[in-house]
Amino acid sequence: MPKHNTRATLAFLLRSLHRPTLLPSATPSSRFTLHDKCNDVVRPDYHQVPSFFNPLGNFAQTTKWGVGIQQKCYGSMAGLVQRNPRFSKLNDDDVRYFEGILGAKNVVQDEDKLVAANIDWMHKYKGSSRLLLQPKTTEQVSQILKYCDSRSLAVVPQGGNTGLVGGSVPVFDEVIVSLSSMNKIISFDKVSGILVCEAGCILENIISFLDNEGFIMPLDLGAKGSCQIGGNVSTNAGGLRLVRYGSLHGNVLGVEAVLANGTVLDMLKTLRKDNTGYDLKHLFIGSEGSLGIVTKVSILTPPKLSSVNVAFLACKDYSSCQKLLQEAKRKLGEILSAFEFLDGQSMNLVLNHLEGARNPLPTLHDYYVLIETTGSDESSDKQKLEAFLLGSMENELISDGVLAQDINQASSFWHLREGISEALMRAGAVYKYDLSIPVEQMYNLVEEMRSRLGNTANVIGYGHLGDSNLHLNISTPQYDDKILSQIEPFVYEWTSKHRGSISAEHGVGLMKANEIFYSKSGETVQLMASIKNLLDPNHILNPYKVLPRSLIS
């Protein structure tokens, strides 16, 4: 059967890559020569870097995964992005000044460390910053920004660098201000569950800390091992639990941010209710570092409930997935904590490329749904879930399904869903889109894109069905502008026509800054520009991103 042959071939290639001696590989120096073309002008430049489909070429090894990764420099479809001449260039006096504030150890000019900070997680965007700063206190961040503002030095705030729209890395030579050293948990109130911590705390570390106290974070995402809470707040990250706990706009109680001119805005309250004046913290939640650098966060954490159940289900068509969602919201009600879906192509990708992935079901299906319930009573929750699942099976909403019997099995189901991004990276080049579309029409986009691209690309769809959020990913052997022209602007126009959002949770960053009009009106964007001019008159914070470049120059 053709499916098995492809899988066997890919499995062989996967094994070969884990033993690099079987394939000729590039020497470390070629990793740098691939990027020579990317300097001051970011062009839609790309390299024919082979992947699984062309193993006998030269490819660079990265230390992160030890497998060949697509190296690419990618610019906006709209054309060239030019370095704004209003920004000064870094000089030795600047470096000395920063060393004076932070100490030489926290002023990084080391080539290797800079390379990592200059490239985003997807290896799609690469900057050429020569300076990485690691402040340890809010006061230091304030001094850095005050100086940069006076010198017109552009700045990129950076957390875990796991963003998917090029918002966390420099476009040119912006100074990188990394929040990683500000990783202390400041306080935790066991009665209210209110946590106050610095912006550089890694999400997974916060989750472990809270676990000890009997609480959980209201957000959870695949990148939790690297992403930092400051970045999560600045991008208004969504994640897997939004359907139950809502967005960060609801859970963040307070923010401490530093404005472009060094002013420290202390809005770090730990109050559930505070209606005194305009609630400005919301400006910093989701503005992707363009209005200020978030340095501290206070967040309301839900108590950890003892009974978590996960089911992995198969549906025969997309409308069954939808009906299942409606039924789940009704029958499982208050215990539903996650509702994710993935299509058959996503499952195949994960089974072929992700280590340790195992299909929980005996056969392959066209659509899969992952349901998680969280409640306080193990036996009643399990009964409720079992009754719902067996009922759905009788009504033919589900064609097959598995219920996790212990935490390990539950983790392995989540591994399948959370590992799709990683599997995509290993499969070659990926064009990633994160869209909010009304549930009924969501999968139509996937099918239309599939017929548009034919067999030039593998189109997969998965996402937070519970939030009407589709992650549309197009996997190709290598980046190809012909394929890109078939995707954009079609995908944005389609989304706009159906009154959706071109960025449900990933944010706008560099990738979609010029496309913001597909989802926001001209007047709205104009007001955003006014606010930007008010808070950052010299435009030093995260330039070229978030708002259309024609408005902010």
Added chain:
Amino acid sequence: MTMKIMVAIKRVVDYAVKIRVNPDKTGVVTQNVKMSMNPFCEIALEEALRIRESGSASEVVAVTIGPSHSVDTLRTGLAMGADRGIHVDYSASLYPLSVAKILTKLVQIENPGLLILGKQAIDDDCNQTGQMIAGLLNWPQGTFASKVVLDKEKQVATVDREVADGIETVCLNLPAVITTDLRLNQPRYATLPNIMKAKSKPIKKFTPEELNVEIKSDLEIVQVTEPPKRKAGVVVSSVDELIDKLKHEANVI
């Protein structure tokens, strides 16, 4: 040949849960903590099911000893594919020798050709029950099994055992006791159709008194404490400093 396989399963604190010692240091906290089937017991049950599916056995009986909640674990076993279950109701602490005696009595009632258990339970890590039953029944035993091959005609089980030096192969005449190790197989998931079927599978109840077994132990747990927290490492600046620390701080040279 209609051979029956009996599998003993235990309900324990879930493997992935972070264990905490209770305040009076007599044991670990089990209140409000996720409980599941012991992973080695899952492997034992999976092996029994595979033997039945290959045609060498006709029935798989899952047995558990514990409080009423243990029936949930038994239902999981039935959902994986066991044909029927036996629950010996007992709510207080259990000890390997007492468990072995109870299982011996059940073996005498059920007459299985093969008794499969996990090599140890992850809550007490005793690794004693299987061996004790084999002694009480005077049956051959293949413990730490990483491979089991059954010969139905000759009524012999060939078991590869994981021992310290490598793999040891033993041949056991049936009936025999096998305890399973991690690499034997990968247990199946409980699918919804099987969960549905499991609801109607019979579970027979017993009590230790009915089986004439007295549950007692000659051991008394005096105290349970957590291991000392691991201290952070120290970077030394020279070999001399290392030698000094090894001599005077670690006292190893």
